[in-house]
Amino acid sequence: xxxxxxxxxxxxxxxxxxxxxxxxxxxxxxxxxxxxxxxxxxxxxxxxxxxxxxxxxxxxxxxxxxxxxxxxxxxxxxxxxxxxxxxxxxxxxxxxxxxxxxxxxxxxxxxxxxxxxxxxxxxxxxxxxxxxxxxxxxxxxxxxxxxx
Amino acid sequence: xxxxxxxxxxxxxxxxxxxxxxxxxxxxxxxxxxxxxxxxxxxxxxxxxxxxxxxxxxxxxxxxxxxxxxxxxxxxxxxxxxxxxxxxxxxxxxxxxxxxxxxxxxxxxxxxxxxxxxxxxxxxxxxxxxxxxxxxxxxx
Numbered sequence: 692x693x694x695x696x697x698x699x700x701x702x703x704x705x706x707x708x709x710x711x712x713x714x715x716x717x718x719x720x721x722x723x724x725x726x727x728x729x730x731x732x733x734x735x736x737x738x739x740x741x742x743x744x745x746x747x748x749x750x751x752x753x754x755x756x757x758x759x760x761x762x763x764x765x766x767x768x769x770x771x772x773x774x775x776x777x778x779x780x781x782x783x784x785x786x787x788x789x790x791x792x793x794x795x796x797x798x799x800x801x802x803x804x805x806x807x808x809x810x811x812x813x814x815x816x817x818x819x820x821x822x823x824x825x826x827x828x829x830x831x832x833x834x835x836x837x838x839x
Numbered sequence: 840x841x842x843x844x845x846x847x848x849x850x851x852x853x854x855x856x857x858x859x860x861x862x863x864x865x866x867x868x869x870x871x872x873x874x875x876x877x878x879x880x881x882x883x884x885x886x887x888x889x890x891x892x893x894x895x896x897x898x899x900x901x902x903x904x905x906x907x908x909x910x911x912x913x914x915x916x917x918x919x920x921x922x923x924x925x926x927x928x929x930x931x932x933x934x935x936x937x938x939x940x941x942x943x944x945x946x947x948x949x950x951x952x953x954x955x956x957x958x959x960x961x962x963x964x965x966x967x968x969x970x971x972x973x974x975x976x977x978x979x
Contacts, residue, residue, distance in 0.1 A: 696971045696972075697972060699969065699972075700936070700937060700968075700969050701967070702966060702967055703965070703966040749937045749941065751932075753868060753933060753935070754855070754932055755937055756937050756969070758868065760870065
């Protein structure tokens with residue numbers, strides 16, 4: 692029976708970064724109207740919580756879908772080092788054009804993690820604050836936004 | 840379809856050690872979880888049952904009954920136990936979060952007769968969890 696069961700492993704990571712929501716496709720006035728205080732030209736910051744979920748078969752020798760040391764090392768190298776204590780707008784190439792909303796951040800982190808070689812990336816969930824959460828599971832599953 | 844989730848907590852100790860591997864390999868793979876004296880966690884289990892609400896009671900499954908099943912089948916077996924030595928269902932397996940979640944699925948599935956067991960999620964700490972769900976089920 693266990694062969695029919697899918698096992699998912701989830702792990703939460705944290706980083707702190709600043710951003711400014713500003714779209715080059717909108718006028719100054721529209722930016723101000725759409726993004727409100729998130730449009731403040733000096734930017735502002737969050738303590739982001741990133742939940743990474745991967746799936747796979749449980750290795751009978753280790754009892755693990757993935758050794759969390761390996762997942763930690765990969766997430767640290769691909770995401771945390773690139774984003775922690777950085778300005779998302781200035782320091783992350785993707786956000787020189789895309790607006791660093793947490794929706795787009797989910798997609799960017801998903802792209803960075805989907806090549807993890809030891810398990811299948813299922814989903815990236817980001818809590819921007821304790822009241823806002825966003826999830827991205829690739830294009831095969833419809834994008835989801837949850838607000839608690 | 841309606842999804843009903845109930846949580847239950849239990850505390851247990853465990854250690855990771857594979858006798859087929861050398862002492863050095865065990866230390867390299869399992870790190871501090873290989874400490875021979877074991878260590879413990881407060882586990883948080885979330886169990887989700889899927890079904891249609893009964894037209895008479897409005898319930899997928901009586902929460903009281905689900906609580907009793909979780910207390911008997913899971914907390915009764917695992918709470919304040921050393922998982923490697925005291926839970927026969929885990930014998931011969933490394934008691935990782937993944938394997939414990941799988942054993943919990945196997946214990947609960949035959950006991951849930953109203954609705955169907957949809958998902959088992961087991962938190963080892965606030966930042967680590969494993970979950971099992973029926974293959975092909977809507978991953979929600």
